[in-house]
Structures are given as structure tokens and as C-alpha cells.
Amino acid sequence: MSRTGRAVVTHGRDFEIREYPVPDPAPGTVLLRQELTGICGTDLHNWQKGLPVDTLQGHEVVGIVEALGSGVSVDYLGNRLREGDRVVFHPRNSGVAYGFRGADEPFTGGFAEYVYLKDPVNCIIKTLTPPQVAVLAEPFTVGVHSALRAKVQIGDTVIIQGAGAIGLMCLIAAKITGAARLIVVGGPAGRLELAEKLGAHVTIDIADYPDVETRKQVVLEHTPRREGADVVFECAGFLPAFPEGLEYVKQDGTFVEVGHFVDSGLIEVNPHKHFLRPNLRLEGVWGSRHHHFVRAMAVMENEEFPFADMVSHVLPLERVKDGFDALNGAYSLGGETVVKIAIQAPAS
Secondary structure (H helix, E strand, C coil): CCCEEEEEEEEECEEEEEEEECCCCCCCCEEEEEEEEECCHHHHHHHHHCEEEEEEECCEEEEEEEEECCCCCECCCCCECCCCCEEEEECCCCCCCCCEEECCCCCCCCCECEEEECCCCCEEEECCCCHHHHCCHHHHHHHHHHHHHHCCCCCCEEEEECCCHHHHHHHHHHHHCCCCEEEEEECCHHHHHHHHHCCCCEEEECCCCCCHHHHHHHHHHCCHHHCCEEEEEECCCCCCHHHHHHCCEEEEEEEEECCCCCCCCCCCCCHHHHHHCCCCEEEECCCCCHHHHHHHHHHHHCCCCCHHHHEEEEEEHHHHHHHHHHHCCCCEECCEECCEEEEECCCC
16 A cells, blocks of 8 residues: 555653554454544553653554455454454454554554554454444453452442543443442542443542541441442552552452552552451452453443443544643543543544
């Protein structure tokens, strides 16, 4: 193909839009036209730390099949795949995940006009869902993995720390796996309103209870016999939320750490108080696998939840820095609360 496409390259905390030749897909590969790519908390945290090399970020992608390499005729589930089909893909593959590769591998990140799925191990699924739903496939996959790892049971009380995209995805996943009482602790208020729309029975704004000990008492009051939750998901990604969340777990309960996909440092905990005395089960969720992705897409295709309402802002490629700055600041953009920001880069 004698044409070029644009892609965002991140180095340190700087963004640069570069032009690359658009490849003809080799055998076994797929070339997509990007429709939307979500800015993930992992993208944000890596950017906050400063990426040491030129990197093509963006791993929450929905796109349209532009061209199929020879030998590619079906998606991961065996559905017929043709040019013009809308697809999503799991970023994990046999090598470095999509959205985390160097600038010497053009179009391997989603903040670009094209995405080149060239890895021999791809999980591509055709979808009929709208772009603003499909773009959430990867984060919902994390929620599905988290709920399965937690072994949420029918009738459980569940506390979710953090009302960002991952927290909301864990909320939905916990609801469909049987949770009877869902409590979300986080902010800002706009995100908590969305949490209620998605099924939260109680929302607690951390701005209203900035003192941790006071907040703990308020949270526990909403649990049966004030004993805490059967399952707590830490999705805030802030170090102090970890020991705080441990104290929300009831005897014999489960704590699931979801929010720290990148190394944010150390936090002090008390092994006796936080783990042994409550007989607590600790689970850590690192991304997800292809089978989680398949399960997540099956749920999203049913259209039972207003997933699209989570995409609060869609920005053009040129405004990718505005999106990162909003997520790094007051969670507001254009006077509206930020939940999920998606980057749109329609190819010219």
C-alpha cells in the first residue's frame, strides 16, 4: 500500500504524532482501521512514570478490518471474517502485548489510524456492538477475570474501591456472578452516579469522608452486622487504598488487588491484623487471558448493561495529551466528569 498513517509515539511524558508507511498484511496477519482506543489506567501510570523509550501505547481497541493476510478467514471463535467487519482483540499475544511495543514496530499500538495485528498468536473477535461498547472489551475482560478469581457467590456483599472504568467493570462482573449487595467507594460524584446506574446499591464519595477511619465506619455500616464484605476489589490504584481495603473484608473473606498494574511502590501492612486474624484470602489479578476475553464479549453482546455510558469523552488523535492530563488531574474535561476517554483516529 503506497500510503502512510499517523501514530502517537510516547517518550518520557511527551507525545509526538509520526507518519509511518501502512503495511500490506503478511500471511496470517490483519490490518485494522482504528475506530476507538481507550486510555487505560496502565497507559496513564506508565506515562506518569515516564516511558524510557519511544513507545506505541493503546491496548483497548476496536477497529474495522482493512485487509486480511492470506490464510486468515475466521476469527478466534470460528466466525467468518471479512474486510469491513468490526473486531476487537485481546492485547496479550505470544510476545510483548499490543500497546506496549517500541516505535520500531509501527501500528502495534491503538493511538493510531491503523493497527497491525502481526503476532502469530492473536485473539480477534468479530462484534456487532457499537464502537463505544466494543472499546470497553479489554477493561471488561479484567472485570470478568477479577470476579472469577474472587469466586463471588450468590448473595455476597461486595465492596469496590474506585469508580473508574476498572471499578465499574468489576461492579458489573460481580453483579452478574451473584453479588446481592454492591458498595462502591470512590469519586468524583459523576462516576458514582454512573455506578448506581450500573447496579451499585450504595455509593460513598471519598470527598465526603476524607478521614480514613471515619470512612471505614461509614462503609462498614452498609455491610451485614457491620462485619465487612465477602469480597473487596481494590481498583483505585492508589497505595493507601490497599491497607484501607483490607479492613473492609469480613472474616473468611476475599481481597482482590486489581488496581496496581504498574509498580507504584511500597505500602505498610500488618500480616497478623490484615491477613491472619481475618483468615483472609488474597488474590492478585494481572491482566487477563483469552478465555476471559471470550467470556466478556459474550456478555457485552447481550446488551444488558449500558456500557457505552462509560465512554464520557471521545477525543481526536491530536488531543491525546488532553486526555492523559484530565485523567491525571481533576477527572474533568470540558466541564464534565471523566470516566473513560477514548481516542478516535479515523484514517484519511
